[in-house]
Amino acid sequence: MIEVRDVTKRFGSTVALDRVSFAVEKGKILGFLGPNGAGKSTTMKIITTFLAPDGGQVTVDGIDVLEQPLSVRRRIGYLPENVPLYHDMSVEEYLVFVGRARGLANPRLRERLAWCVEACGLRTEYKKRIQELSKGFRQRTGLAQALIHDPDILILDEPTSGLDPLQIIGIRQLIASLAGHKTVIFSTHILQEVGPVTDRVAIVNEGRIVADGRIGELTERAMGENRVFLTLRRPATEVEPALRGLPALSSLRALGEAPNGACRFELRAPFRHDLLGAIAGLASERGWPLTELQESRYSLEDTFIALTRAAGSQREVA
Amino acid sequence: MRNALVIFRREFASYFNSPIAYIFIIVFLLLTGLLFMLNFFLVGQADMRGFFGALPLLLTFFIPAISMRLWAEDRRQGTFELLMTLPMRPHEVMAGKYLAALAFFGVTLVGTLPIPIMLNALGNPDNGTLVTGYLGTLLMGALYLSVGIFTSGLMRDQISAFILGVMACLIMWLLGQTFVAAVFDGWIDGFGRLLQQYLGMTSHFEPMLRGVVALGDLVYFLALTSLFLALNALWLEGRKY
CATH class of the missing domain: 3.40.50.300 (P-loop containing nucleotide triphosphate hydrolases)
Structure with missing residues (x-):
C-alpha cells in the first residue's frame, strides 16, 4: 500500500x-x-x-x-x-x-x-x-x-x-x-x-x-463522447432525418457522398448510450444496406493527449 | 557495522578492479623510494627523516587521487541513488567508503616497508622513530582522506573533486609552513602563528618523526579527521536537492 x-x-x-x-x-x-x-x-x-x-x-x-x-x-x-x-x-x-x-x-x-x-x-x-x-x-x-x-x-x-x-x-x-x-x-x-x-x-x-x-474510465472522461462512423448506399436526404431521430445523439455530421451513391456520417453520443446498437437497430428496421458501421476506439494516446492538453489550457487560462 | 563492512568490501575491491590503483601504488613507491635513496646516499644516515619529511607535500596530491572517486563516481554513474535507498544509514555507507580508502592507503604504505627492513639490514636505525613516523603518516593520510571524501561529495566529477581536494589539503599544509605564517603575522600579529599551531598540519606531524607522540598532536589529527567526516555525514543527511 x-x-x-x-x-x-x-x-x-x-x-x-x-x-x-x-x-x-x-x-x-x-x-x-x-x-x-x-x-x-x-x-x-x-x-x-x-x-x-x-x-x-x-x-x-x-x-x-x-x-x-x-x-x-x-x-x-x-x-x-x-x-x-x-x-x-x-x-x-x-x-x-x-x-x-x-x-x-x-x-x-x-x-x-x-x-x-x-x-x-x-x-x-x-x-x-x-x-x-x-x-x-x-x-x-x-x-x-x-x-x-x-x-x-x-x-x-x-x-x-x-x-x-x-x-x-x-x-x-x-x-x-x-x-x-x-x-x-x-x-x-x-x-x-x-x-x-x-x-x-x-x-x-x-x-x-x-x-x-x-483506462476505460479515463477515456470516457477525457473524450466525453463515443464516435460512430456509418456508410450506406442510400440518399443522404432519406437517411439523415431518420438518424436525427436517434435518442441521445449529440451530433451528426455528413461526411459527403460517394459517386456510387453511398453517403458517410459521423455520429456522436455520450459514452453511456449504446449508439452502435441503436444505429444497427434502425438500419435493420429500415432495411438499409450498410457498408460501414464502426465505433472508433480511442487509444490511450488520444486520452493522454486530451488530458494533458486540457491541463495545459487550464493553466494558460489561469 | 555489518552494513559498513558490506560497503567496505565492495569499495576496497573496486580499487583493485581498475589499473589506476596499480599505477597509483607504483608511482607512489617509485617517487618515495627515489626521494629516500637520494637522501640516504647524500646524508648517509640510517633513518627515514627525508622520506617522511617529503610526505606532507606529496600526500596533498596523492591522497585526493585516492579519495576523489568515493562519492563523485557514484553520483556520476547513478549508483549514489542505489546507495542512498539501501536499508542503511548514510553514515554507514560513508564509513565503509572511508575505511576502504584508508585501507588502500595502508596497503600502499605496506609497500614502503622494504625501506625500514633494508635499513635494519644495513645499519642500526632507531626503530622507535620509524614506528612513530609511520603512525604519523597514517594519521596524516587519515586526515587528508577525510578532507578528500568530503570534497568528493561536493563534486559530480572526479577531476573537480581531485582539484578541490588538493587545494584543501594544500591549504592545510601551507598553514603549517613558517613562511606562510610570517605573511599572516605581517597582517595581524600572532594570527599566522595561531593558524600554524592549530590548523597547520606540519607542526603536529614533525614531532612524530623525532619519536615524540604528544597527546595534543593525536587530538589534532583525530579531531580534524572527525570534523571532516562529520561534515560529510551532515552533507549526506541534509541532502534534499
Missing part, C-alpha cells in the same frame, strides 16, 4: 510536483504515465526516500517516508531511471553486493540470486562484467537488483527503456506476473506498454496528477 498525499517538491524556483496525490493498494499495479519531465521520476524518488518532499506526506504500508526511511527502504525494490550499476563488477558480484547490502545471507542469498537470474533472463551474462553488457542486459541487471530481496513493493522507473520489442514483452510479462502479491508502480512514456500490464493508470503532467483511474 502506497499513499501519496499532497506532495510538493521544488527545485530552486521550479515546482517539480504540485500537490500530487494518489494511492496504490496492496497487490495492485499502477502505470505512471506522463511526458518527459512531468515529475514521474521525482515522485518515485520521493517514495523511495531518495528525495525528501517539501510538503505533503508519503506513507508506504502506513510508514511515513520521512519518519522511518529505513523501514520503508527495506520494503521497496527500486529501479531508478539511470540504472545504478557498478561497471567494474560482474553481474554476479553486483547482485551479491546488493543482496548483502539488503541484509541477505546464504543460503537465502543464493536462492534469491538463482531466482532473479532466471526471472530476468541473465543466465548467459551472469559471469560477465557489467561494462561488457548490452543496454538490454544492463536494464535487466538493474531489474534483478530491485527484485533481489523479494520486496513487497516495486518502484520501477522506465523499466523497459532501451530494450528491444521481445525483451519488452518479457519484462511486461514479468511485471504482470507480480500482480496480486506485489504492489508495483512503474513509469513509462510508451503508452502501448501499459495496457497489457495493468488497467490502472495515473497520468502526471507538469507536476500535477491530471488523471487517475482505470
